[in-house]
Amino acid sequence: MLLMIITAGSLKAQYAGYKLLTDLTIFKTQFTAATEKTNSIKSDFEQEKNLSMLSEKIISKGKFWFKKDNLVRMEYKQPFQYLMIINKNNVFVKDGQKENTISTKSNKLFQQINRITVDCVQGTMLANPDFKVRVFENTKSFLIELSPSAKGLKDYFKNINVVVDKKEYTVSRIEMQEISGDNTIINFTNKELNVTIPDALFAIH
């Protein structure tokens, strides 16, 4: 009984306002059905990097595009210019100085990070074997807690939490909690679903 109280107390304290879903069957069915209908997402994003020991926040903003299957474009506009395109098994990055294409087939960590990004927006994270998954809910959203079990990710991340809004079953927030206590939070706003996005936006030359 005491153990139950302690466990319930710790879960409640973990994510304020959220309660743990013990049966994921309905959630999985609804989530899968909704994400199957989402062929593209266009949105703005704001990224907040919190350096806990330094009491510092680094805020950046940009545009985000997703298109099935496995096509992601993140374009940072403020306060710096940076472009990242995920196109199937390749990641293209362009900073102020150089362009670089990385094949995720030859880089395990990139492969894992690539999969997290695509899984998060495509709604396929529940099947990712690199993580243990728990799902919490409140009245407005689900919080999918991904705890890394794979070696490379486990050394760096404590959890990756994906907040999915209940109305559209789309990702509104990604929180990457590091072992060090720092975190990176990405909020997606002004989402437009199933708009036409040209393939050229994801082209890697």
Place this chain on the structure above:
Amino acid sequence: MRYLLFISIIFLSACASQYKSLQNARGDISCIQKFKPVFVSALYNTQVNAIGKHLSGLLLIKTMPDSSIRIVFSNEVGFKFFDFGFAADGGFMVFAIIKQMNKKAVIGTLRKDFGLVMMRHLDTANGFVRKEGDLTYNAFPQGKEFNYYVTRAGCSELVRVEIASKRKTKVQVIMQNYIGGIPDTISIMHKNFNFNIGLKRLERNVER
């Protein structure tokens, strides 16, 4: 014979000290203190080119309440490469570093490079002044090496900073466009191997 002479000239010029022509001089070595950056909190867009590899990201330099200085380098997406601390008493701490960079030589090089940028180890009691043309070399011995803070006549401008052996420049740092005591642009160039760091300060008032 002519060939031998040519080789000898090349060899001698390679061995010749770049600092041989400096003249002994008098001057107020402490004048360079005014160029010491005051990194309350500064964020830089950062480009690193090292032996054919390119890395970009954001470098945060912040003075902590205990007067230590933290330097954190992460990529644009938030993945942290390293987190170093320079204590006020001269100590150095590695708070975090990724496995690929966790090598004694890499950490030692970065420690020296950023130590130069922060203008640490300005022990004026051991320092001396040399001149060449209108440039003043404010020199501070560091073991077998020297840190040179090269200023324009009258200590009006910090032209460059160098780490050098007795003969050759090993590292050159250029800090330009000071705004509120913080350089806007910083270049760190290694002369004996291909390793350069470029920093450009970012305006942090992102519209929300």
